[in-house]
Amino acid sequence: MPEPQDVTTVACVGAGVIGGGWAAHFLARGYRVRAWDPAPGAAERLGRLVEAAWPALTELGLADGASRDNLTVLPTLAEAVEGAGFVQESAPEDLAVKRSLLAGIDEVTPADVVIASSTSGYGMSEMQTEATTPERLVVGHPFNPPYLIPLVEVAGGTRTEPWAVEWASEFYRRVGKSVITMDHELPGFIANRLQEALWREALHMVANGEATVEQIDTAITDGPGLRWPVHGPCLTFHLAGGEGGMAHMLDHFGPSLRAPWTRLDAPELTQRLRDDMVAGCESEAGERSIADLVAERDRAIIAVQRAVEASRGRRGE
Known part of the structure; x- marks a missing residue:
């Protein structure tokens, strides 16, 4: 299998807000990105997402060789993963879709390539059930926008091998991410659970007339x-x-x-x-x-x- 430092091409499967953010991040770090999304107009939307992110990425500092021209949108999933040393899946949060798509990626991707899901809540154990080689499937949970927020939470499932979690964690670090390698699967992961607790209390206070939206936001920002x-x-x-x-x-x-x-x-x-x-x-x-x-x-x-x-x-x- 490729070493994390030897990867030059990344496949981004799903080109919405999160997938597009990932594509922009990988491009800024000097990678070639091959993308696929079955939705109509996906290529145009992805281009706009990358274009919108590029000024911020330029201000942060681009890696040698970084270019938006390194982005290629392919017509099929199989073509998108061809030659990729890592695959980042960013489909909508629908368990049936995740299971089917991860199985599809698994089928057309060489068995020595790690596949990561951007899921924000599902555990890999419940998503890898239909994959033939589930041992290389991991969660790589980012925060929006992925090209600016450094945190990625990495976790495997019950059928994931430890080497895949270690490999993904090292790869994310190499692309400039702050990585939490989780010891256990946890619904919602760590950061989402923390911000969800704050969010729920905020909703309670507004619903009960105890605080206004502006007061709640100011209470945190200041x-x-x-x-x-x-x-x-x-x-x-x-x-x-x-x-x-x-x-x-x-x-x-x-x-x-x-x-x-x-x-x-x-x-x-x-x-x-x-x-x-x-x-x-x-x-x-x-x-x-x-x-x-x-x-x-x-x-x-x-x-x-x-x-x-x-x-x-x-x-x-």
Whole structure:
């Protein structure tokens, strides 16, 4: 099978918003992209998607040899995967469609080529049921737009071999992605579950007349959202404990988990959960002290605020 660094051609199956975003990203990283989508007018829409993404990609910096001319839209699935060292499937979120399409890709793609699905919720175990060689099928879940948001969550199914997950994770890293290689299948994956919890609470507050849409958005953009780009929710609460870190935070604020602040049931704060959270924060922090993390957070918040203000200023011109 090809090594991740030896891949020069990628097949994008499905050319909607996500598939088109993937195509733009791979093109910007210097790959040749072969695309296929059965929908009428797909080639024209894909061209417009790539064209719209190209200014942002150019500002970020294009790889050597990157060109929109490296995009080819093929009339059949078999032609699209021909010569590709990796396949990214981005069909609509319909389980029957996913199963059938992945089986079709599997049938016409050499057995040593990894096939990844952009699904945002289905587990690979439930999608790979009709494939002949399911061991090379993985989930490669991106975030929209895939050409700008770096995160990709990679997971296999019950019939996926570990080598395929490892190969896909390494390939995504080589194309500039931030990769979470998941240890277990989890419905909705990690990031979707987190943003879904926030989204559901927002809907509850609007439905009950407790907050307006604008108030909810401002609460995030001018509140915790400024901290999350650098530390995320766990290290953010680690700093909330002061010099005592996550241990002090949980010991001090742990009882508030039982307060009816949200519509979600809180897990029991067992000793094991407490210890896992403390150990996780210590591991993520590494050699950075609380003071180091505070300084890092403050620099990042200032940078984010200045960047947002500059963007708003350009928008108002």
